[in-house]
Amino acid sequence: MLTPAVATQLQEAGWSVVLWRTPNLVIGVRPELPANCKILAPESLAESAIASTLTQVDALGGFLHLHPNDSKSPMLSLDSGANALVRHVFLLAKHLQHKLTVPTDSGRRHFVCVVRQDGQLGTTGTATGINAVAGGLSGLTKTLQIEWPSTFCRTVDFASELSAEEAAQRLAAELADPDGQTQEIGWSPQGRVAFLPEVSDTVHSSEADDFPEKPVWLVSGGARGVTAACVLELARRHPGTFLLAGRSPLEDEPDWADGITAEAGLRQAAMQALQAAGEKPTPVKVRQLVERIDANRAIRTTLQQLQDSGSIGVYASADATNADELRDAIAPHVQQHGAITGVVHGAGVLADKLIEKKTPEDFDAVVGTKAHGLQALLDAADPEQLSHLLLFSSAAGFYGNGGQSDYAIGNEILNGTALTFAQAHPNCRVVSYNWGPWEGGMVTPELKRMFEERGVEVIPAAEGARIFADFAMAEGRGHGPLLLIGNSLAVQYEPPPEVKWTRRTTRTLSLAQNPTLIDHTIGGHAVVPAVCALAWMAEAAEQLAPGYRFAACEDFQVLKGIVFDDTLADGYQLDLEEVERESGLHTVIEAKITSSGGKLPRPHYRTRVHLSKATPDSPVSHLKAEHRTPITDNPYQNGTLFHGPKFQGIQQIAELTEQHLLAQCRMPVWSDAECGQFQTRPFNPYTLDPAFQAMLVWARMIHNTGSLPLKLARMEHFRTIPFDTPCTLDLRVQSHSSTALVADLDLVLNDGQIAARMLGAEVTLSENLNTLFLKSAA
Numbered sequence: 001m002l003t004p005a006v007a008t009q010l011q012e013a014g015w016s017v018v019l020w021r022t023p024n025l026v027i028g029v030r031p032e033l034p035a036n037c038k039i040l041a042p043e044s045l046a047e048s049a050i051a052s053t054l055t056q057v058d059a060l061g062g063f064l065h066l067h068p069n070d071s072k073s074p075m076l077s078l079d080s081g082a083n084a085l086v087r088h089v090f091l092l093a094k095h096l097q098h099k100l101t102v103p104t105d106s107g108r109r110h111f112v113c114v115v116r117q118d119g120q121l122g123t124t125g126t127a128t129g130i131n132a133v134a135g136g137l138s139g140l141t142k143t144l145q146i147e148w149p150s151t152f153c154r155t156v157d158f159a160s161e162l163s164a165e166e167a168a169q170r171l172a173a174e175l176a177d178p179d180g181q182t183q184e185i186g187w188s189p190q191g192r193v194a195f196l197p198e199v200s201d202t203v204h205s206s207e208a209d210d211f212p213e214k215p216v217w218l219v220s221g222g223a224r225g226v227t228a229a230c231v232l233e234l235a236r237r238h239p240g241t242f243l244l245a246g247r248s249p250l251e252d253e254p255d256w257a258d259g260i261t262a263e264a265g266l267r268q269a270a271m272q273a274l275q276a277a278g279e280k281p282t283p284v285k286v287r288q289l290v291e292r293i294d295a296n297r298a299i300r301t302t303l304q305q306l307q308d309s310g311s312i313g314v315y316a317s318a319d320a321t322n323a324d325e326l327r328d329a330i331a332p333h334v335q336q337h338g339a340i341t342g343v344v345h346g347a348g349v350l351a352d353k354l355i356e357k358k359t360p361e362d363f364d365a366v367v368g369t370k371a372h373g374l375q376a377l378l379d380a381a382d383p384e385q386l387s388h389l390l391l392f393s394s395a396a397g398f399y400g401n402g403g404q405s406d407y408a409i410g411n412e413i414l415n416g417t418a419l420t421f422a423q424a425h426p427n428c429r430v431v432s433y434n435w436g437p438w439e440g441g442m443v444t445p446e447l448k449r450m451f452e453e454r455g456v457e458v459i460p461a462a463e464g465a466r467i468f469a470d471f472a473m474a475e476g477r478g479h480g481p482l483l484l485i486g487n488s489l490a491v492q493y494e495p496p497p498e499v500k501w502t503r504r505t506t507r508t509l510s511l512a513q514n515p516t517l518i519d520h521t522i523g524g525h526a527v528v529p530a531v532c533a534l535a536w537m538a539e540a541a542e543q544l545a546p547g548y549r550f551a552a553c554e555d556f557q558v559l560k561g562i563v564f565d566d567t568l569a570d571g572y573q574l575d576l577e578e579v580e581r582e583s584g585l586h587t588v589i590e591a592k593i594t595s596s597g598g599k600l601p602r603p604h605y606r607t608r609v610h611l612s613k614a615t616p617d618s619p620v621s622h623l624k625a626e627h628r629t630p631i632t633d634n635p636y637q638n639g640t641l642f643h644g645p646k647f648q649g650i651q652q653i654a655e656l657t658e659q660h661l662l663a664q665c666r667m668p669v670w671s672d673a674e675c676g677q678f679q680t681r682p683f684n685p686y687t688l689d690p691a692f693q694a695m696l697v698w699a700r701m702i703h704n705t706g707s708l709p710l711k712l713a714r715m716e717h718f719r720t721i722p723f724d725t726p727c728t729l730d731l732r733v734q735s736h737s738s739t740a741l742v743a744d745l746d747l748v749l750n751d752g753q754i755a756a757r758m759l760g761a762e763v764t765l766s767e768n769l770n771t772l773f774l775k776s777a778a
Contacts, residue, residue, distance in 0.1 A: 001031040002066050002116070002158075005168035008034050013172060018057065020092075022085065045088045047360055051095050060099045062110030062152075062175070065089050067134050069116040069160060075132060076375035076417065078367060083133040086409065087363050089113065090140060090355075093405070097356040101148050110175055111144055111153045113137040116167075119159025119188025121195055122419040123480070130423075133371065135416030139408030142183040142400025147354055152180060159188035178503045181543045183400065191513040191677070195398075211473060212341045212387050215240035218330065218380060220320040220347040220373055223248070224298035226438050226464065227346030227392060232305050233465035234472060239310035241337040243330050244302070245320045246347075248295040257293050266290045312337065320347050321372040323379035330380060340381040342388035345374050345414070352403040363406050370410030374417060383425060390472055391418055391432040395486050398434045418481040431471050436486020438464055457486045501544050501578040501589070506571045507536075507677070511564045514676035519644025522708075523772040528562040529647075530692060530709040531685035532678040533605040537574065537591035539681050541609040544576050545587050548611035550682040556607040556712035569595035572604065579608070586612040607712075618718040618753040621746055623662075623730055630654055640700040641693055642773045646670065649690040650729075653697060661698050661731040665690040665747070669723040680720070687721035688756055691745045694731050695763045699741050706769025707741065713760025721747060721755045739765050 007017045011034060019033060021041040033039075040056060042049035068082040077083055093111065100109045115134045118124040122135055138155040145153035156174050158167040170187050186193040215238065221227045223244045231242060256273040260266050270289040271281040279285065299315055306313030314337075318329035334340060349369050351362040374391070396404045397411025411434070418432035437451060438459045451458050459467075464485070471483055509528070511517060517526040538550045562572065572595050580588040589609045594601035631653040635641045641650075649667035656662075667687045670680075678685060692709045699707040721727055730746040745758040 002114070002164045002167055003031045004033055005164035006064065006066060006114075006171060007037055009168040009172050011036070015061065022088065045084060047091050047095075050088070050091050054095050054099075057099070060096065060109070061104075061107075062112070063092070063096055063100060064110070064171075065092075065113045065137070067113060067115045067137065075420075076371045076378075076413065078133060078364075078371055083131070086133055086136055086140075087360070087367075089137065090358070090363055090405065090409065091360065093140060093144060094355050094358050097148070097354075100151050103150070109151045111141060111148070111151055112171075112175065113141055113155045114158065114167075114171060115155065116158050116160050119157055119162065119186045120190070120193050121157050121184060121186040122416050124423075130416070130420045132413050132416030132420055136367070136371075136409040136413040138184045139397045139400065139410070139412035140405050142398075143396075143402065143405040143408045144355065144400075145180070145183050146400050146402045147405070152177075154183050154185060157184075157186040159186075161189055162187060178505055179540075179543055181546055190673070211238065212240070214338070215341045215387070216334070216338050217242045217342045217344060217388075218340045218377055219244050219344040220377060221246065221392070222344060222346050223302050223315060224295065226435075226461070227344065228298070228302045229461055229465045230346070230468035231344065232302065232309065233469045235306050235309040235311040237469055237473060241312040241314070241333075242306055243314050243316055243333050243337075243340070244299070245316045245318050245326055245329065246299070247317070247319055248292070248299065249317045250299055250315050251292070251296055253293065253296060263290070266293060321368055321376050323376040326376045327380045339385050341385060342390070343377045343381055343386060344388075344390045344392075345370075345377055346392040347373050348392065348394075348407075348410075350404070350407060352407075354403055355405050358406060363409075366406040367410040367413070371413045374414065383421075383428075386425065386428045388472060389418070389421055389425075389428055389430045390468075391430075393418075393432045393434045393482075395434050395436045395484060398482075398484055415482055422481040429472070430481040432482050433468060433471070434482060434484045434486075435459065435464065459486060497581050497583055500581075501576070501587070503540070503544050503576045505540060505574045505576075507574065508571050509562065509564075509568065509677060514678065516646050516670065516674040516676065517564065519646040520642075521644065522563075522642055522769075526564040528678075529685065529689055530556075530558050530561070530605075531688050533558070533562070533593060534607060534712075534715070535678060535681070535683060535685040537576075537593065537605065537607055538609050538683070539679075540574055540576055541589040541591060541611060542682050544589060545578070545611050548587055548613055549615065550609065550717060551586070551612040551616060552610040552714060552716045553712070554608045554610065554714050556605070556715065558605060558709055558711070559603040561708075562604055569597065569602075571595065573601070584613060586610060616716070616718055618755065619757070620752050621728075621730065621748040621754050623728060623748060623752075631656055635693075635697050635700075639770065639773050640697055643693065646674065647686070647689060647693075649687065650693055650697070654728075656698065656701055658702060658736075659733045661694055661729075661733075663690065663694050663697075663729040663731075664726065665729050666726045667721075667723055683717050683756070684720050684722065687723065687725065687727075688747065690729055691731075691747060691756075691758055691761070692763070694729050694745065695741055695743055695761060698731065698733070698743070699736075699763060699765050702736070703738060703765055704770075705738070705765040705767050706773045707763040707765045708769065709761075710740075710764045711760070711762040712758060713762075715759070716757045717755075718757075719749065719753060719755040721749070726750055727755065734760070737765075741765065 010017050018038045021039050023044055040053050042053040100111055117130050122130050141153040141155045182194050184195050219231055219242055222231045223246045256269050260269055267286055267290055270286045274281040274285055303313040314333050316329040318326045320326055347369050349365055351366050391414045393411040393414040397408045400408050415432050418430050422430040436457055436459055440461050448458050511526055520527055520529055534556055542550055572593055574593050577590050579590050591609055592606040593604045636648050649665045650663050651666050652664040654662040696707050699705055728748045732744045734742045742762045746754050747756045749755050
């Protein structure tokens with residue numbers, strides 16, 4: 001079991017371990033613990049029991065929650081089995097706030113949740129063992145990291161295939177990880193993963209062939225507001241039947257409100273109506289009357305607009321979190337219009353406040369509306385007949401958001417459900433829309449200005465509705481079920497200029513996690529490409545300075561390449577130190593990668609990374625389009641280049657002289673698994689690698705000598721070159737000798753824009769490399 005293994009690991013690291021033992025009603029099996037573990041046992045899961053039990057603890061260095069592997073609990077029930085622990089941990093966080101945020105001189109404090117699902121954050125192709133409610137814990141830790149910036153907060157997902165001892169060792173490494181920007185990590189036999197957003201191409205409304213001819217939609221929260229705007233756009237494009245479920249009763253409008261549209265006039269009329277009924281017109285009663293009028297008018301307007309679009313709109317007054325009540329309310333309409341083919345879950349409530357101010361009722365209302373509401377919708381329909389499941393999640397779940405810990409949990413539960421439902425029902429189009437704030441609705445003009453000052457993107461209502469319908473109706477399944485619209489809602493912390501960013505991280509490299517590097521073999525051993533090392537340092541620099549983006553690097557040096565042979569180190573240390581910053585504009589981070597190899601660290605790579613808040617414009621190349629006779633020899637087959645199929649990005653050498661080389665490039669497609677530990681962030685290193693390859697071609701053709709990258713005076717990055725994208729490589733020789741070549745290079749896209757520019761790139765020439773390259777080519 002995991003608990004004893006983690007307790008032992010912590011004790012061996014010098015920690016004093018206190019076990020928080022939850023009541024038997026949640027977990028029946030009690031593990032044997034190592035000696036010297038103090039036990040705290042609240043009488044129940046009630047908040048009062050938590051508060052009284054915590055009085056027995058003085059100072060705390062951290063809190064670890066080890067969530068049971070309980071895939072048998074009802075999918076979205078918040079109070080069954082181990083699922084009840086999510087609410088319990090939420091309340092524990094509330095009462096631990098002071099203990100885990102008080103300043104300390106002994107190192108940072110921790111709040112870490114551990115779940116045992118698939119080790120890949122619920123993204124694998126099987127839903128077995130995945131518990132969406134447990135996945136909601138990541139919303140809590142991401143929000144706490146924002147509310148508690150000095151505390152290390154993270155959720156770690158360990159695959160069930162990992163032994164308890166393996167998981168405990170990796171957890172100890174996570175606790176020591178200096179990266180405070182990543183709050184969600186997965187560990188499986190395939191390695192370590194994190195969720196990062198990927199920019200998606202715009203989806204146009206090319207309707208899928210399998211879209212139902214006469215769809216019947218069951219919608220929560222769709223009678224008014226943002227969800228209504230989205231439903232109306234869907235109805236405009238493809239009419240159908242829309243069963244709108246909501247708590248508000250649909251009533252006839254009272255005579256006293258007839259014809260009054262102004263807010264002030266409604267309040268005045270409501271006061272007079274209360275007085276006429278013999279009641280005291282208190283502000284609360286007046287507001288409630290006006291809200292009922294506004295709600296009923298919005299519902300009727302939506303129903304009329306649905307009818308105008310050629311659709312059928314029906315409103316069912318029911319508690320959308322109660323499956324029985326919802327099923328009874330829609331039963332006659334299902335009988336009349338047909339079985340439900342699509343579900344839209346747009347209901348949501350807010351109770352914004354910091355975690356220490358939250359109440360159990362807040363959790364039940366906010367998280368329950370998301371989780372129990374979705375369960376009720378799925379219970380009221382037949383999941384096997386659904387063509388669409390469309391969920392309104394939030395960027396507050398994906399990123400976390402201060403004051404919205406419960407809302408983040410609820411939306412992460414939706415995201416987890418989207419992943420598992422899509423895996424279990426491959427013929428159903430599942431989209432979980434992680435919305436940023438919408439213009440209008442709850443975003444007042446004042447709040448919009450605040451968002452703009454914080455750099456938060458506000459979604460225009462018409463644009464949001466278009467995105468919703470585009471991704472609901474688009475042909476194909478080209479993207480995963482999680483769609484992120486907008487950026488983080490959090491204020492990005494930036495220390496004053498006199499306080500410099502620094503960080504040290506350690507990475508273990510293995511060929512098993514980077515299998516495609518077999519195609520980058522020299523002398524029988526795989527070698528880390530220089531551009532991958534550069535991307536490693538650039539990505540780490542971006543994580544160090546949130547809000548800044550990679551713009552350029554200077555003085556990149558290959559001091560000793562990393563080879564997968566007996567010289568491979570147990571771990572490689574990346575040190576980052578900020579050396580210059582102009583707040584809000586740019587910063588410069590010095591980066592170096594070393595390993596232990598004796599009395600002194602062994603240096604491998606170093607550079608200075610330039611980060612900027614602004615996105616630079618791409619310069620335009622002055623290359624003229626003209627016909628050139630290509631050089632026909634294949635550099636990958638004649639010993640000029642050692643690169644295997646996955647790295648063979650040069651398709652044609654169009655020109656080669658002593659001063660110039662032109663090449664047409666197109667790098668084959670790589671999957672995320674093939675990229676391994678060197679992903680395509682913040683630029684694609686694999687589509688830049690042909691630049692160094694071209695220098696090797698030039699050296700071989702002019703000097704008949706093999707060569708390897710050595711230095712790069714400066715690289716400027718303007719646009720990422722995707723895989724399978726044609727570009728022209730323009731190499732201009734600056735100097736050369738029998739031992740070195742220095743050149744400037746541009747990688748130019750077909751539209752003439754320069755994607756990346758390398759200045760002062762240098763390779764070292766050696767005849768000793770000729771034999772090694774020939775062996776690799778063979």
